[in-house]
Amino acid sequence: MPQVFPKYANVLTWAVILGVITTVSLLGVGAMVFARSPYATLKETAYTQPIQFSHAHHVNGLGIDCRYCHTSVEDASYANIPPTKTCMNCHSQIWVGSKMLEPVRESYRTGKSLEWSRIHRLSDFVYFDHSIHVTKGIGCASCHGRVDEMQAVYQHGTLLMEWCLDCHRAPEKNLRPRDQVFNMAFKPSDLKQSNGQPHTQATLGAELRQKYDIRSLLECSTCHR
């Protein structure tokens, strides 16, 4: 019987099948990897701000507490950006003529708000509440990283849902005593266990989880409503 297919068709068939499988898997894997890449998640990407405000200087250098500016973090779902007046509280007396601070003074003078570039942005269908996390013992640094060492703020985590779930499934990975929440430099080994040994995050977390009765909230309506 005449051969319909040429000899190379044997190889071609396998090549195509394997090729399609490989391509589709690579595309799939590639999409997943891409979605987690800093390009897509904007992790560790700094932005230009109207004024190059340095947390490192103000927090580490001057010792200002997070809550001096981000006032509503313990009460409300948003930890707000401070109004111009907060800057002027000090800068009406310090560095009064500085060229770098001219936008602040202009904003205060003219009544036109400063437009900061937003670093941490969750999707609109995600309802995150700062106050409950802060009250329950999650440090600022756990999610935002060492902001006190950042000259320009960048995103420390990926802010993907899997990143949130990582902690929600095992809160002990990030718990700290409530009075240490705003202490950026906190290390679990700063505290001692009851047996005299310094704490590790595992031991500290387990102890606090018990004491604070932390549930691991995995209901969808916790964040999506």
Add this chain to the structure above:
Amino acid sequence: MSSIKTEDKPALDLEAVMKRLENADGRQYWRSLEELSAGEGFQEMLQREFPRQAGEWTDPVSRRRFLTLMGASLALAGLSGCRPPGGKIVPNIKDPDGVTPGKPLFFATSMPMAGYGMGVLAESNQGRPTKIEGNKEHPASLGATDVFAQASVLGLYDPDREAGLTYLGKPKSWEDLCASLKADLARLPKGKGFYLLTETITSPTLLNLLENEFLKDYPEVQWYQHEPAVSDNSIAGLSKALGVPVQPVYQLKTADVVLSLDADFLSRGPGHLRYAKDFSSRRDLEKLDSFNRLYVVESVLSSTGAKADNRLPVRAADIERFAHLIAFFLKVEGVSEPKGFSAAERLWAEYAAEDIAARAKGTTLVIAGDEQPASLHSLVAAINDKLGNNGKTVLYIDPVHARPGDRAKSLRGLVDEIAAGKVQVLFVLGANPVFTGGSDVGFQGALEKVPLRYRMGLYHDETSKLSHWHIPDSHYLESWGDTRSYDGTASVVQPLVAPLYGGRSFVELLVNLGANPNRDAASLVKDFWKAWFEAPAQASLKSSTTFEKFYRKSLHDGLVDGSRFSPKQVKLVADAVAESVKAVASASESKPAGKDNLEITYRPDEAVFDGRYANNGWLLEMPKPLTKITWDNAAIMSFKTALELGINLNTEKRPELEDGVYRSGASSFGYTGGEHGRAYVDTIKLTVNGRDLVLPVWVVPGHPDYSINVQLGYGRERAGRVGTKDVGADVYKIRTSQNPWSALGLKVERTGKQHILACTQGHHYMEGRHLVRSGSVEETKKDAEWVHKLNSVPEQHEEGDHDHGHDHKHDHKHEHGKHKLSLLPEAISPKYAYKQHKWGMLINLTACNGCSACVVACQAENNIPVVGKVEVTRGREMHWIRIDRYFEGNPLKPTELKAHYQPVPCQQCENAPCEQVCPVAATVHSYDGLNDMVYNRCVGTRYCSNNCPYKVRRFNFLQYTDYASVSMKMVNNPEVTVRTRGVMEKCTYCVQRIRAAEIEAEKRGKLKAERENRALDRQKDCQIQDGEVVTACQAVCPADAIVFGDLSDKNSKVAKLQQKVENLNYSILAELNTSPRTTYLAEIRNPNPKLTSSGGKGHA
């Protein structure tokens, strides 16, 4: 109006229908007359959940184009990353005091509705009012609100309010306006020729300014009033009977028997919210012995009539005569027995009067409807006096609104003055007399004769179009002012936001015309109340507090302490009854009711009132309580009247429409099963007083025969983009100011054309399932378990099957009997131990009066979009809670008709059928018993809605949410996701409120535990108090019909109530094993045993 030509079909076979009804056994719950006809088309409809043409694309967009569009968006929806770009954060310069971003603030204010104030709390999210709640302290509502208050926040942001201050279309400034007015008043000596036309005014500040400043400065200025949808007959009648003009305030808490003579007191009127609350408190299911009794005689089936224990439909023209019958049986002096009533009606009156007469003095109440003539009000005052109610169940106070009088006469008077050439300048405040003036007044023509016209109003409407100056008024949420409520209690209106569209308030305009200009409204209001505070009448207040403290307290509480009007001591004047006797004597000379002597009744619409809310999408789309019509008005008549007039009630398949919008004869009403709501109805031409109008026909069972009711407020020409085109017909064209509420001599002619009404009525036929369970107090006393005995499903049950003796409890240890009919196998029923909160809801059908405030409140709270008339005809209305309305009885015997309401939100089934079938797990169960809906996971398969037996899931078939209008973005509640097309949504038990309360409770508990230096004990520390979480629907209900709370908290209202009236507690479609968390309390009525209809043969 789209029109269809059709040949005459034979009328419904009356004989067959009557025969079927007589042979029927037990209670016949039925929705529409189509069900009753049980014609072929109807049966077919029942077989399908979606109509035959469901797959057919009836939109002008062709299928090919649709795929193109979808394909494009699919391609673009790819790997653009899961993160939105950051955007900007823009903080304030100085943060305002007390505002925490993310935490709403509530301000007490008052909403003026036809002049009268309704105390409300307005929720402000970062300076934007987004929701209205009731003010629990306010005596006029005790925390309830109605649909108008709920929808008012949408009216604030209405982009059609945009028109700025203009003169002949050219923009002008405020100073220009004041200068112009001042110049006019200067050239007119003492203001002679300057005429002012306003709506009802109760505001003490404005009244003070008008009477004591403006009218003193310009004593020749004439002030006229216009209020098209509110009648003045009550004050007129009472002043005749009692010698002084007074207004009634009813004390329904102490009334054991209430007789309503065409009074819709539960759903209309300045005090209706308070009356609904008080009335509901006397129908406490735990205290069956102190149940009150409501007799209603009415000319239009209303919500009050739907709640009645005994109801009689009587034409409006005959109500006064019927009142004479009652008065005769009550032995009121001067009243003789009127003739012309049927034996059944006479018996009704006799037994009702007997019941009333048997009660102790001061425990009954007779209420006359506002729209009835003044002579009836005088008669009723006499009846109440005889029954000892004066000072007990009815109190009389001074009239609350300014210059009470006949406002219809007032408008005619103004037109006469214009005709006489006396009016040089006319200033119209609010009102819309060109639209609402009435056909005999001819206001439009008169207005055009006035040399200079000013118009201050919220919209650039019909009256503004004909005026020279259009001045934007300010909405109550953006202005300072004050109001008085039904009992005289004053409330300060405080703004939540600066005027969005450049509106100013009238008080500011007035002061600029006087000697002391440039005072702002805030200080004017404060100064007025300061003067009031310092007056000798308030000496006791002065001694206990300072004015500043008092004013702050008034602003905080939402009412001014001590401002309530005290009841007056009044006595009956000798000839209170004579007018009524005269009126009845002359009326009885007219022709008897019949096809040739039809009556027309005019009523303000339940959605748009007198037309002022015609641009409010939430209200237009709200299905009206009894007719379930949206986006339209109709000529309502009884079944018998329709048959005699030859109206086609047969709903066989309709041929194609001429204008091609609805193709292929897709669905007649008879064909639309499932969720469609398109009704093809005949239209008729109504001719009365020489004017005619075409309206679609709607048959409502229980409507009195030979009377046609029409609703005001539709058919507007300049309402705004929502309410203008093709929304109903303008009934004002056939309404005269001489007979504004009813008229005889109506002629009706069939036009042979048809109209499509978007009505949500045709779905959810009960089909023998006991969805609404209604019984009487007597029955419940005899057999407490009658509700649970109805649990078995008739017809489908096989012989010998175990009849489920009692309802599914929420206690999972209970073993269910095996039902043949079950959605899910037994094993799936979760043996989940709810460790903490267990949210549940109880809907009390005895209390619900169908007002639909919950429907609009839910829409406001949850950002539910408006879909428009066409989509409602496709059954795609988005309301998360709907109120099903069922009729019971024989439609040809209107006296036996009963109407039942049942609000149906998502039942939050513990064993939810929707959760089982979602392919992407977008709907899951939470630890506290909620059925969570995750919008971002939903891909739109709609399998969940398919599987839901209650059909409470709403799908965004198209992009319903308005993303384009800037102002519309502000009305959204930031706590709830705004959904786009392609996602399913449903009631969430206001999960945003639950989570917010939980977060607060957790924070509270944690801090407490820390202060006390111990471990957290969740049960003790993080308790959520009962009443801390209130769902939107629960909060606004005037009858307290919805009770929501934590079932695991033994002391919560919902748990206690479920336990105490366990015998009346049932869930709907329980046989499907869904274990819903929302359960119902049966509807109990208290009819007069002598008047119980012979049709009640016990339970099915």
